Amino acid sequence: MRKRYLATLVLSAIFFAACGGESKKTETANSASTQESPAADNSMVSPNANKPVSKGETLIAESDCKTCHKEEIKVVGPAFKDIAGKYPNTPENVDKLADKIIKGGSGNWGEVAMLPHPNVSKEDAKEMVNYILSLK
CATH class of the missing domain: 1.20.5 (Single alpha-helices involved in coiled-coils or other helix-helix interfaces)
Incomplete structure (x- = not known):
């Protein structure tokens, strides 16, 4: 034992x-x-990498907006920064541009018409416009 x-x-x-x-x-x-580990090299990291993504930015990324629009350069439609420079961020402009996203239109930025997006709700369109107008 x-x-x-x-x-x-x-x-x-x-x-x-x-x-x-x-x-x-x-x-x-x-x-x-x-x-022993060296300091991290953050030179390739965007300064806004930790910035939270807005709802409008997410909605734009999930839609077909970037087919015709880019943030800083004109593609088919105007650059988002050009739109932000033309329209002050007022409730009237947000409402007008949200309607433009939903109904489509032409004449403000050239001959090419923007296609309508009837499946986008008014609230979502306003979130998208608020994001675009924040890019000044």
Whole structure:
């Protein structure tokens, strides 16, 4: 019977020694890697990378808007920044431009007509317009 208790005691001691020794090695390795790692190079990270995405920006990204519009350059339709420069962010302009998104139209920016988007709700269209007008 003493051998049975002795074997259990020895195995337990080995187990605890192995666990305790491993955590010390891990702590030593973690502190060594923390001290030796160079500073992160953030030169390729956008300054707005941590900025939260607005609902309007998300809606535009999920729609077909970027087929004809880009943020800074004219494609088929005007650049979003050009729209923001032309229209002050007033409730009347937000409402007017939201209707333009839903109903489509032409004449304000050239001969090419903007296709209607009847499946976009008025609230979503207003969120899109608010995002566009914030790009000044």
